[in-house]
Amino acid sequence: MVAVVVPFAAIVLLFPVALVLLVVSLVGLMAQDRGPAAFVASGRAFEVPARLWVSMLPLLWMTFGSVQVGRVLRPGRGGAWVDRLSFGDVLLLASYAVLVGLWLVFALRRRSVALTPEGITRWGPLGRVEIPWAAVAPAQQALVSHFLARWLHLAVAPGGVRRRGFVPYVDELPLQELDVDGRFLGDAIEFYVRHPERRAAIGSAEEHRRLFAELAEWYAAARPVGGRVGR
Structure with a gap:
């Protein structure tokens, strides 16, 4: 041999x-938070892939x-x-x-963050976090940095976060991992915090088009985490 x-x-x-x-x-x-100003409309949620x-x-x-x-x-x-x-x-x-x-x-996860009619879900390698819409305070979002990476901080009421497994920074979304424009994500969250009557339609393609059109009008005024839609 x-x-x-x-x-x-x-x-x-x-x-x-x-x-x-x-x-x-x-x-x-x-190149963090420079992704597209759009979500993936799955029918049940607006998903943000990694x-x-x-x-x-x-x-x-x-x-x-x-x-x-x-x-x-x-x-x-x-x-x-x-x-x-x-x-x-x-x-x-x-x-x-x-x-x-x-x-x-x-x-290999199809999504990293998702907006659902119930709230915001974030997945990590060792668990996930669920934040109900009712627990998110309006107009108090902020961009913060951890180890050279930018995160979208959400003002969440005490006890409002449901965590399964280990997920760091439970009230923040890791913009450096998300294939979405950070300002668009922040304003979309702000929109649904202020408009609970629209949450039931989250996930549909029609609601995604309506959200895109209405957010375009928001940028005429100063936004907490504002910016233009698209490129």
């Missing part, structure tokens, strides 16, 4: 791939994990792989596996 030896240098070539993915991810982070760069993060961690495996498993005599795993290597590879799993779960 002929033994096939994979050169360690071939695995090291994965480093440029990791750097490219890292640059693309950082560019996506810097950005494309979010789905690239699992590839980044998988590349780092492959490089780590190549560092500790080298071909020995006769083409057999030699196991040189230390306790630190095991912990590092296990952390890669956990990170890849969490980000894959997040990236």
Whole structure:
């Protein structure tokens, strides 16, 4: 039987791939809240999908994990792989596996945030948050920053958030992860906070067109999180 030896240098070539993915991810982070001024009308909710760069993060961690495996498993005599795993290597590879799993779960979700007739739902890798419309105070939204990323802060009444699992910043929406214009999202939330009679129609294509048209009129006046619709 002929033994096939994979050169360690071939695995090291994965480093440029990791750097490219890292640059693309950082560019996506810097382009936060510059998505389209539109939702995905699913019929039952206005959904906001995750950005494309979010789905690239699992590839980044998988590349780092492959490089780590190549560092500790080298071909020995006769083409057999030699196991040189230390306790630190095991912990590092296990952390890669956990990170890849969490980000894959997040990236494969069809939606990241959704506006429903009942309120606002936000999903994360380890749970979700539900905020009823009645718990959101009007005209008190604000853009805040956490670790160079921008979030849309909502003024939520104490006890108004229902959390399942672990989700950080339960009263904020991560704009850097959402494929939507941040100002459009903020004004849409403000609109439904002020107009409860319109919430039952959330999710329909007709309501989406009406929302777009009416928000265009809002921008003639100063908005708490205002801006123009579209590009």
